[in-house]
Amino acid sequence: MMGxxxxxxxxxxxxxxxxxxxxxxxGALVAVVTAGFALLPDLDHPRAxxxxxxxxxxxxxxxxxxxxxxxxYARTKGPRDEPHTGEHRHATHTLAFAVLTGTCIxxxxxxxxxxxxxxxxxxxxxxxxxxxxxxxxxxxxxxxTAWWVxxxxxxxxxxxxxxxxxxxxxxxxxxxxxxxxxxxxxxFLWPLPIAGETWYEIRPPxxxxxxxxxxxxxxxxxxxxxxVAVALAYGAVT
Numbered sequence: 001m002m003g004x005x006x007x008x009x010x011x012x013x014x015x016x017x018x019x020x021x022x023x024x025x026x027g028a029l030v031a032v033v034t035a036g037f038a039l040l041p042d043l044d045h046p047r048a049x050x051x052x053x054x055x056x057x058x059x060x061x062x063x064x065x066x067x068x069x070x071x072x073y074a075r076t077k078g079p080r081d082e083p084h085t086g087e088h089r090h091a092t093h094t095l096a097f098a099v100l101t102g103t104c105i106x107x108x109x110x111x112x113x114x115x116x117x118x119x120x121x122x123x124x125x126x127x128x129x130x131x132x133x134x135x136x137x138x139x140x141x142x143x144x145t146a147w148w149v150x151x152x153x154x155x156x157x158x159x160x161x162x163x164x165x166x167x168x169x170x171x172x173x174x175x176x177x178x179x180x181x182x183x184x185x186x187x188f189l190w191p192l193p194i195a196g197e198t199w200y201e202i203r204p205p206x207x208x209x210x211x212x213x214x215x216x217x218x219x220x221x222x223x224x225x226x227x228v229a230v231a232l233a234y235g236a237v238t
Contacts, residue, residue, distance in 0.1 A: 001178040001221075002213050003039055003049040007131035008225045009178050010038025010171040015232035017170065021163060027236060028143035029121060029160075030167045032136060036124030037171030038178075039131055040101065041092040044069055049130050065092060073199065080196030090199060093176050094190045102169020109161030117157035120164050124171075180204075182212050 001009075014034030018027030042048035043062050051062035066087040073086020084090075091097060109117045121140075129136040176188035185201030194200035203209055210216035 001175075001182060002217060003042065004131045005217060005222050005225070006038045006042070006175050006178055007035045007128050008222065008229060010174050011035035011128070011132070012225055012228050012232055013038070013170050013174045014167060015229060015236055017166065018232075018236045024236075025143045026160065026163065028139060030163050031236075032128050032140050032143070033121060033124030033164060033167040034171040034174070035132065035136070036127035037101070037168040038175045039127045039171075040168075041097065041172055041175045044090065044092045045088045050127060053127060053130060076191055076198050078193055078196050078198040081199050084199075086199075089179060089184065089186060090190075092172075093179060093186050094188050095173065095176065096190065098169045098172035098176065098188075101172050102165040102167075104165075105168040106161045106165025109157075109164055114157050117160055117164060120168070121157065124167070181209060183209050184212075185209075 011031055011034065014031030017034065018024075018031050021027035021030050039048070039050045043050045043058065044065050045051060046059070046062055046066075048062075051058050069091035070086045072091050073081075073084065077084075077086070105120055109120065125136060125140045129140075173188075176186050179186040180188065180202045181204065183203075185203030187197075187199040187201050189200065189202060191198045192200075210221065
């Protein structure tokens, strides 16, 4: 999937989670962070939005993740896994990575407090805005204002660790599910061995798959999720 489609599907997942949040402002924050972190797995591609977001900083992180993924693939591939570099759509495109990311965000927020939580929120917002447009910044700004107006200080962000972890992990998982619908599939059940492969690409039958950035994604999939996002947003505020 393209970056904007990943972010949009992440937004839909976040909006589905939002009603369970403690406040509407917190729900909006969850939705935006989920959208942003739905781009995170593509840090394993040097030209992805996430890899280019902060120039050399995210570029270096991308190189580290690609090297780690290559190392992990070489040491865990099954007897029937394809000859592959093991970089893009491997280590970061797994359920294990989604769970690890969500857990690290939650524990990091609880352990390091306000500024770690604020940094997580900022990263999610910037990633989402880069993919979906500046309107995301407006929504995040409104949510932030609504947070502080009732008297919640910025320190209260330290108490959102569980929700930020859920949002981050959900975003990564939604990314994997989206890529599983494309022609290449996605090995998100690693390291579960399937048919002799530990990196088995999960995907539906060929007629139900589409090409990344192709006509189906741009004309059918993306507009459909726009409708879903609007419906979920309307339901969340009514």
